Structures are given as C-alpha cells and as structure tokens.
Amino acid sequence: MNQNVILQIAGLYKRFGDFTALHSIDLKVHDGEFLAIVGPSGSGKTTLIRLFVGMDEPTDGTIWLRGQRIDTVPANQRPTCMVFQSLALFPHMTVGQNIEFPLKIRGMKPAERTARALELLDLLRLPRSYHGKRIHQCSGGERQRVALARALAFDPEILFFDEPLSALDYRLRKTLEKELKDLHARTGKTFVYITHSLEEAMAMSDRIAIMRAGKFEQIAPADDIYNRPVSRFVAEFMGEVNLFPLTVEESGAASAGSFTLPPRATARFGLVAGDPATLMVRPEYIGFVGAGTETEPDLSVRGRVLNEFNLGSRFQYEIEAEDGQRLTVETQRDERFGGAIGDTVTLGWAIDHCHVIRGE
Ligand SMILES: Nc1ncnc2c1ncn2[C@@H]1O[C@H](COP(=O)(O)OP(=O)(O)OP(=O)(O)O)[C@@H](O)[C@H]1O
Numbered sequence: 001m002n003q004n005v006i007l008q009i010a011g012l013y014k015r016f017g018d019f020t021a022l023h024s025i026d027l028k029v030h031d032g033e034f035l036a037i038v039g040p041s042g043s044g045k046t047t048l049i050r051l052f053v054g055m056d057e058p059t060d061g062t063i064w065l066r067g068q069r070i071d072t073v074p075a076n077q078r079p080t081c082m083v084f085q086s087l088a089l090f091p092h093m094t095v096g097q098n099i100e101f102p103l104k105i106r107g108m109k110p111a112e113r114t115a116r117a118l119e120l121l122d123l124l125r126l127p128r129s130y131h132g133k134r135i136h137q138c139s140g141g142e143r144q145r146v147a148l149a150r151a152l153a154f155d156p157e158i159l160f161f162d163e164p165l166s167a168l169d170y171r172l173r174k175t176l177e178k179e180l181k182d183l184h185a186r187t188g189k190t191f192v193y194i195t196h197s198l199e200e201a202m203a204m205s206d207r208i209a210i211m212r213a214g215k216f217e218q219i220a221p222a223d224d225i226y227n228r229p230v231s232r233f234v235a236e237f238m239g240e241v242n243l244f245p246l247t248v249e250e251s252g253a254a255s256a257g258s259f260t261l262p263p264r265a266t267a268r269f270g271l272v273a274g275d276p277a278t279l280m281v282r283p284e285y286i287g288f289v290g291a292g293t294e295t296e297p298d299l300s301v302r303g304r305v306l307n308e309f310n311l312g313s314r315f316q317y318e319i320e321a322e323d324g325q326r327l328t329v330e331t332q333r334d335e336r337f338g339g340a341i342g343d344t345v346t347l348g349w350a351i352d353h354c355h356v357i358r359g360e
Contacts, residue, residue: 003030004030004031005028005029005030005031006029006030006031006032006033006065006066006157006158006190007027007028007029007052007063007064007065007158007190007192008027008028008029008063008064009025009026009027009052009061009062009063009064010026010061010062011024011025011026011060011061011062012024012025012026012048012051012058012060012061012062012063013025013058013059013060013061014044014047014048014051014056014058014059014214015059020214021044021047021214022044022047022048022051022058022214022215023213023214023215024061024215025048025061025214025215025216026216027209027216027219029158029190029192030190031190032188032189032190033190033191033206033207034181034184034190034191034193034204034205034206034207035190035191035192035193035205035206035207035208035209036193036194036195036200036201036204036205036207036208036209037049037192037193037194037195037208037209037211038194038195038196038197038198038201038208038209038210038211038237039196039210039211039212039237040196040212040237041196043211043212043213043214044211044213044214045162045194045211046162046194048211049160049162049192049194051063051071052160052192053075053078053160054070054073054074054075054076054078055075057071058071065078065157065158066157088147089135089143089146089147089150090135091134091135091136092134092135092136093134093135094131094132094133094134094135095121095126095130095131095132095133095134095135095138095146096114096117096130096131096132098135098146098147098150099116099117099120099121099146099149099150099153100113100114100116100117100153101150101153102150102153102154103116103117103153103154106154114131116153117131117149117153118131120149120152120153121149123149123152123183123186123187124145124146124148124149124183125145125179126142126145126146126149130142130146140168140172141168141172141175141176144164144165144168144176145179147164148180148183152187152189156189157189157190158189158190158191158192159189159190159191159192160192160193160194161191161192161193161194162194163194163195163196164176165177165195165197165200166195166196166197173200177200177203177204180193180204181203181204184204191205193205198237198238198239201222202222202226205222206221207219207220207221207222208220208221208222208225210225210233210234210237210238212233217230217231217233217234218230218231218234225238226238226239226282227282227355228355229280229355229357230357231357231359232278232357235280235357239282240282240283240316240328240330241280241281241282241283241328242280242281242282242283242286242327242328243278243279243280243357244256244257244258244259244278244279244280244281244325245257245277245278246261246266246271246275246277246278246279246356248266248271248272248273248274248275248277249273250273251263252266252267252273253266254266254271254277254279256279257321257323257325258301258302258303258321258322258323258325259299259300259301261279261299261351265298265299265351265354268351269354269356271356275358276358276359276360277356277357277358277359278356278357279354279355279356279357280354280355280356280357281349281353281354281355282353283316283327283328283329283330284314284330284331285349285350285353286327286329286330286347286348286349287329287331287335287347287348287349288329288331288337288345288346288347288348289345289346289347289348290346296348297348297349297350298348298349298350298351298352299348299349299350299351299354300346300347300348300349301319301321301322301327301346301347301348302321302322302344302345302346302347303319303320303321303322303327303344303345303347304319304320304342304343304344304345305317305318305319305337305339305340305341305342305343305345306318306319306320306326306341307341308337308341311330313332313333314330314331314332314333315330315331315333315336315337316328316329316330317329317330317331317337319345319347327347329347
C-alpha cells in the first residue's frame, strides 16, 4: 500500500425524504489499501457503497477517483469500480460464460475473452477445466471464487465488497478470508470491504472505518481501533471489553468504583479533576493474582467467579467485583483458573494495558 489517494469523498450526504442516512462523510482511501467499513445494521454502509459505484446519487458532496470527480458520472462509465456480489452469478451459464460476461458486453472478442477467463481461473486457483462447468455444479466456495473472477475480469482498480461472506458457514468463511487477503496481496488492487463482522475486518484489512448512524466514528489500523478506541461505542463494537467510569478527584487519584487509579496513572493519561473519562481494559490483559504471581499488579480488584466459558483456545470468566460491577476476563487455555465457580479471587492488570476514553 502506498500513500497515494485513489478514492476520496468530501462532505457526502444522502437523504431519503426526511431521513439522513449519511451525514457529511469524509474519507480518503489509499492506493492498494484493504479498507474495511464496519458498523451495525442501518449505519449506512450499503448506502455509501451504492454512491461509490453510481447505483445512487448523493444528496450533497463529492467523490473523486484518482483526482477525477465521479459522483456525476453514470455507473456504466465508472470502469474502475466493480461491486463483488457473490449471489449475482447466472446459474444457467457456465463458469466461463459468467466470468466473460462483463467482457462480452464491452465487446471483447471471444478468443481474448476465453484467454482472460482462463487467466482468472489461475488467479483464483480454480482448475482451468472449470471453464465449461455449470454454476449449479459448483460448491459455495467455488461460486464465491467465480464471482470474484468475474469482478476482476475487467481489471478494475478498486473492488467494492458488500458482505460477501455473510451467508457462508464458519469454516468456508475462514478459508475465503485467507484467500481474499492473499488475492489482495497478489493483485495489489484497492479493496473496500463492508462487513458486520469485526473478526473479518480485523483478519483482513489494513484499516478499519467504524460507522455509526451515518458517520464515521473512527478510521484507523485494526490495532489502534482495538487498543485505542475513541469512544465507548467503538470499544464495545470491537469485542469484549471492561469499561470503568472514572471520577477524578482533586488529589489526582481517580475512583473507578471497585478500585482506585493512583495519581501517577491519572497524570500519565493527562486527566485532571472533573474530567469525564472511562478507563478501558480488554479481558485478555486481566489475570488472576495468586500465590505464584511474581510481580504485584498495578491495579487490582477482588471479586467472585460467576461463570466460566470454554472458548476453545481460551477460557472466559465472568467476575462480580465487590461493588457489583461485572468484569470479563480471558485466559489462555493453559492459564485456566484452577478454582471453582463461586470462589473469591483477586484480579490484576498493568496500567500499560489500560486506555482512557475521554468524554461522557
Ligand atoms: N431507498 C431508501 N429509502 C429510505 N431509506 C433508506 C433507503 N435505503 C436505505 N435507507 C435507510 O438508510 C439507513 C442506512 O441503510 P444501509 O442499508 O446503508 O445500512 P447498512 O449499514 O448497510 O445496514 P445492514 O448492515 O443492515 O445492511 C437505514 O436506516 C435504511 O433504512
């Protein structure tokens, strides 16, 4: 990925009657980037993609592709934009006919079309013999690859994906996630990928844009979004999290209900008395403090184990602190809590693993 901007939008609005689906959106997508757009249902993800590809018009604002304004250009004259729709294959046609379809409507000669289709089968790691195979004879995963080959047929610079894997079972989804990431690396193309799934976004993308009610709440690399969310909404959207509202006192210490943050910690986060803020710590950074614990943790809480959940590679615990707050803790399998449900435990973690979210 380089820092050249391939796609830029500024002040984009979309209204449906009285309802504003997109509120003054700005975004820059870099050349060769894999950008995931994540957000709850109804946040405006599909509306945004429809504007990119010309399936709908913005109420206000501009879209540029490589510095050229495209929001006023009809969809069929935006050759660099293709939407990947896995379910839009023609079932009665062969794999080859499907892949060649966009080339045929653009007038490419049959021999050239077939050569291109075979190249794309190679790229998608499908056997060349599939060229004559009917779509209904292909498995779900193969169909996804054919749809991708078709989207790539005209060599678009950007591919837009609208939840392509959401209907697939877990194993196939995981396989295709890896294949998509690999395809992105091999083609060097720009991918803009809409998903509900945080896991998918984390696994594949260079940056994640979190959408909420028609606006971007945060746009950043996955690690930043996960470890340094700008709001409670982003923190909670990005998986399990422990959030403690802080009351910063004149002394510099901050009360977090079941524990107190020492002045050196509040100073480090730049908090002063009266600042509204929330302390965040992810479940995997909290550990059980026992006789064998080598160093005293910076912060600790006593509580009771309410539940244990086996997540496969990890274990998750629900703990009730003495002030009634619920905490979520995750350990690796080999660090599983040795006691019983109902036991009183001490939990501890490092200030380095805390993040402060400012504001109400
Ligand atoms: N043609 C339309 N007329 C009126 N309202 C619309 C229209 N299209 C979308 N909306 C509204 O705009 C909002 C955003 O819809 P959009 O489909 O973009 O959400 P989304 O984030 O893609 O959701 P999902 O994840 O469920 O697909 C929703 O409240 C939706 O009801």
